[in-house]
Amino acid sequence: MFKSLREKLSSWLGKSEKEKPEKKKPSEKPKKEKKKILIEPEKKSLFAKLSIKLKTITLTQEHIDLIFEDLEIILLENNVALEVVDKIRQDLTKDLVGIETKKGDIEQTITNSLKESISNVLIEPPDLIKQIKNSSKNPFTIIFFGINGSGKTTSMAKLAYKLKQEKISCVLAASDTFRAASIEQLEKHATNLKIKVIKHQYGSDPAAVAFDAKKYAEKNHIKCVLIDTAGRMYTKENLLKQMEKIIRVSKPDLKIFVGESITGNDATEQARTFDKAVGIDGIILSKADVDEKGGTALSVSYITQKPIFFLGTGQGMNDLKDFKKAEVLKNLGLS
DSSP: OOHHHHHHHHHHHHHHHHHHHHHHHHHHHHHHHHHHHHTHHHHHHHHHHHHHHTTEEEOOHHHHHHHHHHHHHHHHHTTOOHHHHHHHHHHHHHHHTTOEEEGGGHHHHHHHHHHHHHHHHSOOOOOHHHHHHHOOOSSEEEEEEOOTTSSHHHHHHHHHHHHHHTTOOEEEEEEOOSSTTHHHHHHHHHHHHTOOEEOOOTTSOHHHHHHHHHHHHHHTTOSEEEEEEOOOOTTOHHHHHHHHHHHHHHOOSEEEEEEEGGGTHHHHHHHHHHHHHHOOOEEEEEOTTTOOSOHHHHHHHHHHOOOEEEEEOSSSTTOEEEOOHHHHHHHTTOO
């Protein structure tokens, strides 16, 4: 993501150091060649003093503004929200203006500051598997929210697979009683995973499905309940009230928002609105393998101040990767 920034920064630093000698050389060489020979000892002495003085440079606001002209464009093109861009600018200004650095270290100094700023934006998530295993809640209940087409149901099935691999029993609640074929989709995943699904008819109360799933888990000593919900536009007031009812009835231990990485600022705005409506606890970003830009993770994490638990990286059940700050920085070329 920041490869082009490094290249531009290197180019800018090289240009700034060579620019003046290159401009003077053509015009001065024919007329002043003999004079240079005459004053060579004095000029060498002066140059020696200057070279010592110019081994270091004090960074100013002008330097930061010049560098940020390119950086801002790169960030915005990579789906980083404007609020995050402003935060990074403030961090760079605070960290760099007024510091003295060797000329050869300017690029690394700026890169280190950028790395620290982005690292502070991202939130390292807790170990969800460990959290479930160590919880005294029986069952531990997780509810999933998101708009239609975000990969919510598939992400939920992938988490069920991960739980099964960790020897954590779970049951699925088909509380999306609105979208056509939603129950069949969840049942197909459950059949492949050999996991029980609690379902009602289409059009029935989603909260009732969630309630029955929890009762089934309690009776059968199942550790975790995963509740699917209808994909909904977050601007619909009646659907938001329905979400509130499901939460009130199911009393979830975690509320997870699922958004598509490739939708960029749309996913960020969705997460913000869902958080205001129901108070999300964490995030799963689907289709992260398709998103080469990487800015959505920065934006969603900063805007909501909630951790990203997992990244969906493919169509398979095992394509749900733990979110790691260090890996994101590495992918951005900042490790």
